[in-house]
Amino acid sequence: MRSVVLIFDSPEAAAAVDAALSAVGAQAVDHWLRRPDPSSEGDQGERGPGSAFLASIDRMPAALAPFEVAGADIEPVPAGGLTPPPALQAYRLALRAEVDVIRDSHIAAGVPVDLGGGLVFTVDTRNDTDFRNILGLTTFALLAITAQAENVLIPFRAADDLTRLLTPEQVIGLSQAVTMRVAALYAVAWEGKAAIDAADTHTALDLLDLDAGWPT
Structure with missing residues (x-):
């Protein structure tokens, strides 16, 4: 299981990311609707425009590769690392x-x-x-x-x-x-x-x- 940050900038891209996560039995752990100003300090993920999913998955499907930010460390991360949302x-x-x-x-x-x-x-x-x-x-x-x-x-x-x-x-x-x-x-x-x-x-x-x- 590894953590990934997936950035997208349109509802269509968001739907594609969500569908690709579902296909491998994963889901977003957190979701940012508004990204920081691209000119602000931070790593590549924090500077990227658009919106983002923070996900924890076993394997990376090819459909998600274009959206992944390598080495991103987007805050806030839940204390103790990534945890899935509670069952409904x-x-x-x-x-x-x-x-x-x-x-x-x-x-x-x-x-x-x-x-x-x-x-x-x-x-x-x-x-x-x-x-x-x-x-x-x-x-x-x-x-x-x-x-x-x-x-x-x-x-x-x-x-x-x-x-x-x-x-x-x-x-x-x-x-x-x-x-x-x-x-x-x-x-x-x-x-x-x-x-x-x-x-x-x-x-x-x-x-x-x-x-x-x-x-x-």
């Missing part, structure tokens, strides 16, 4: 995992709530303990409402470490806000994963913006 499904799985990380980071950032009357704060949703606390308070609030208990105030400590006394109805409002926020984040994550699954090329996956669309 492995790439999908990696991106799906990245969506999970982004989703969870948004959840852990907390949920801003506005209960009216200037009662605005952020609810901690950092971990399971925070969610169990919200669930417990919500259950208590529902019991108080069902029992038609009067003058009930429930202490709640928000992300700013200030404790506020909330009515059962306000606790229910807080719980609803948290639930809707988390549901919205999961909905965006599902859309992102659907887009990942629908992408059928590495290029299509590269163009996905996984940071877009999340509620602020």
Whole structure:
């Protein structure tokens, strides 16, 4: 297996290079659409005009000979040398995992709530303990409402470490806000994963913006 740099200057030449690589079971490891100024410093490959494929192949087919740049050392080369792109499904799985990380980071950032009357704060949703606390308070609030208990105030400590006394109805409002926020984040994550699954090329996956669309 050896590394080669193949330079071309037209879509037709690019198609010919790609077809010749496919014929020997190889593919481009990297592809530069814009080459440096031919007058700039560098080796022959770096000074060549046009576009280039960086490929790793077992043998050089005759059809590629006119495009090869002998001794070229085009940067950037991946650390550790040339590596083939990941298999498409492995790439999908990696991106799906990245969506999970982004989703969870948004959840852990907390949920801003506005209960009216200037009662605005952020609810901690950092971990399971925070969610169990919200669930417990919500259950208590529902019991108080069902029992038609009067003058009930429930202490709640928000992300700013200030404790506020909330009515059962306000606790229910807080719980609803948290639930809707988390549901919205999961909905965006599902859309992102659907887009990942629908992408059928590495290029299509590269163009996905996984940071877009999340509620602020």
